[in-house]
Amino acid sequence: MTQEAITSRIIAIIKEHVGTEDALFPETDLEEDLAFDSLERVELAIKLEKAFGIALANSKLRNSVTIGDLIQLVICAEQERRILNV
Amino acid sequence: MTGRITSPAIVVTGMGIISPYGIGPDILWTKLMAGESGLQPLTTFDTAHIRCRVGGQLKDFNANRYLSPRTVRKIDRFSSFALIASELALLDAGLLVDGKKPLWMESGEGEQRVGICVGNNLGGWEFAERELRNLWQSGPREVSPYMATAWFPAAVQGNVSIQFGIKGIGRTFLADRASGAMAIIHAADCLQRGRADMMLVGGTEAPFSPYAALCYETSGLMSQQAVSGSLTAYRPFDVAHDGLVCAEGAAFFVLERAEDALARGATILAKLTGWASTYDGYNMVQPAPDGQRYAEAMKQALTQAQKQPDDIDCVFAAGSGIPSEDIAETRAIRLALGDAANKIPVSTPKSAFGNMFGAATPVDMAIALLAMQRHVIPATLHLDQPAPGCDLDYVPQTPRSVERLDTCLINARGMGGTNAALVVERCS
Numbered sequence: 001m002t003q004e005a006i007t008s009r010i011i012a013i014i015k016e017h018v019g020t021e022d023a024l025f026p027e028t029d030l031e032e033d034l035a036f037d038s039l040e041r042v043e044l045a046i047k048l049e050k051a052f053g054i055a056l057a058n059s060k061l062r063n064s065v066t067i068g069d070l071i072q073l074v075i076c077a078e079q080e081r082r083i084l085n086v
Numbered sequence: 087m088t089g090r091i092t093s094p095a096i097v098v099t100g101m102g103i104i105s106p107y108g109i110g111p112d113i114l115w116t117k118l119m120a121g122e123s124g125l126q127p128l129t130t131f132d133t134a135h136i137r138c139r140v141g142g143q144l145k146d147f148n149a150n151r152y153l154s155p156r157t158v159r160k161i162d163r164f165s166s167f168a169l170i171a172s173e174l175a176l177l178d179a180g181l182l183v184d185g186k187k188p189l190w191m192e193s194g195e196g197e198q199r200v201g202i203c204v205g206n207n208l209g210g211w212e213f214a215e216r217e218l219r220n221l222w223q224s225g226p227r228e229v230s231p232y233m234a235t236a237w238f239p240a241a242v243q244g245n246v247s248i249q250f251g252i253k254g255i256g257r258t259f260l261a262d263r264a265s266g267a268m269a270i271i272h273a274a275d276c277l278q279r280g281r282a283d284m285m286l287v288g289g290t291e292a293p294f295s296p297y298a299a300l301c302y303e304t305s306g307l308m309s310q311q312a313v314s315g316s317l318t319a320y321r322p323f324d325v326a327h328d329g330l331v332c333a334e335g336a337a338f339f340v341l342e343r344a345e346d347a348l349a350r351g352a353t354i355l356a357k358l359t360g361w362a363s364t365y366d367g368y369n370m371v372q373p374a375p376d377g378q379r380y381a382e383a384m385k386q387a388l389t390q391a392q393k394q395p396d397d398i399d400c401v402f403a404a405g406s407g408i409p410s411e412d413i414a415e416t417r418a419i420r421l422a423l424g425d426a427a428n429k430i431p432v433s434t435p436k437s438a439f440g441n442m443f444g445a446a447t448p449v450d451m452a453i454a455l456l457a458m459q460r461h462v463i464p465a466t467l468h469l470d471q472p473a474p475g476c477d478l479d480y481v482p483q484t485p486r487s488v489e490r491l492d493t494c495l496i497n498a499r500g501m502g503g504t505n506a507a508l509v510v511e512r513c514s
Contacts, residue, residue, distance in 0.1 A: 017156075018156055019154060019156050022219065039231040039232055040231075043232070046227060046231075050229075
């Protein structure tokens with residue numbers, strides 16, 4: 001899956017999760033712009049884990065500020081998964 | 087100096103209700119006047135494991151119509167009820183600027199002086215049971231992270247305070263069917279002692295899920311007539327009374343000191359002039375049959391309100407429908423009101439729709455306010471023939487128009503003899 005495809009899929013998941021039709025970008029702040037609290041991050045992370053078949057580290061999840069940070073987390077986790085599967 | 091220190095008067099300036107009949111005071115009042123039962127067969131969850139087959143269930147309720155799906159996903163039904171009833175109360179009190187946010191959120195001022203008190207008994211078991219099923223059937227990854235905040239009784243105070251920017255005192259009271267009364271008492275105390283300038287207070291209950299309903303059933307206090315699906319199973323003070331039928335819903339109020347309410351030009355719905363609570367110290371489940379401590383709560387509330395028994399125009403009874411409790415409540419009312427008890431109507435309108443436990447007293451208070459506005463006492467439905475030991479004027483079957491309905495005593499009694507009484511007065 002390309003980075004563009006991952007980005008597009010993550011944004012679609014987040015839009016569905018928060019119930020918005022507004023455009024979201026990698027710079028969009030999870031807390032400031034989308035009012036995510038710590039529990040909702042976990043809820044979203046589980047959705048991302050299921051969608052991409054990956055596992056996300058809690059510590060890295062907590063430090064994610066923007067959608068872009070989440071995208072990078074998912075990309076790294078996907079790469080790790082691929083390496084482990086080789 | 088011998089001058090008496092006068093406590094500030096406490097008034098009700100907003101009211102929001104969700105009853106088994108629907109949302110708002112109008113439908114509740116209309117149905118009560120029509121004598122329509124709010125009890126229905128329980129169909130929204132599997133009842134194979136319990137005997138009770140009826141309840142005061144709000145069947146067409148869809149929280150997504152009133153709250154964002156994102157919010158609804160995070161909370162239990164009892165919090166949804168509370169959020170909606172709170173919003174209605176704040177709206178009624180003229181405190182919502184754009185129909186959504188309270189004045190203090192808009193201005194960023196005074197939010198520390200607004201408090202919240204909630205009465206609840208069970209917590210949010212619909213949410214909790216769903217997530218426990220997910221845990222056992224699919225594993226921990228399938229459990230909502232909001233399990234941490236959704237199910238416990240104090241979740242309501244958290245959700246409401248966040249939604250409406252309330253940053254002052256926050257308390258949740260669990261005292262069975264007196265939970266809501268305890269919340270109102272604490273809120274009034276906080277205002278009178280100057281610990282807050284405004285209190286949002288009420289109760290909420292959502293008992294219709296398999297485990298929650300089972301908890302009530304195992305108490306042994308539910309009506310056995312509900313087994314047959316009888317819609318007349320809840321029969322306070324009737325010869326065929328044999329226990330409670332539970333209901334869901336919420337009622338919330340805005341309370342303020344009278345001087346503050348008048349200063350901001352608020353409409354005053356009623357005065358809350360007396361309140362008291364006592365405890366029986368008798369048994370874990372059964373209240374004391376002598377009614378002494380229960381009567382004491384009523385007497386103390388009357389004393390605080392500076393009322394004599396003759397001043398009371400109507401008593402809204404706790405009316406559990408449990409035979410020993412109905413007799414004890416009758417005894418307590420006689421002890422508290424003396425000879426005046428022979429002529430004061432004692433109504434239990436909740437017989438029509440069920441007992442809301444944590445929200446029972448707040449809903450009773452809402453009905454009392456509506457009754458005082460309209461000079462009509464709602465009836466005690468399903469009371470065909472008073473039980474032995476129940477010898478008061480219970481306003482059976484038919485609402486009663488009265489010339490004077492200015493002062494009401496509202497009783498509350500929970501499991502084990504948690505007693506409370508409130509005095510509310512019409513605002514002239």
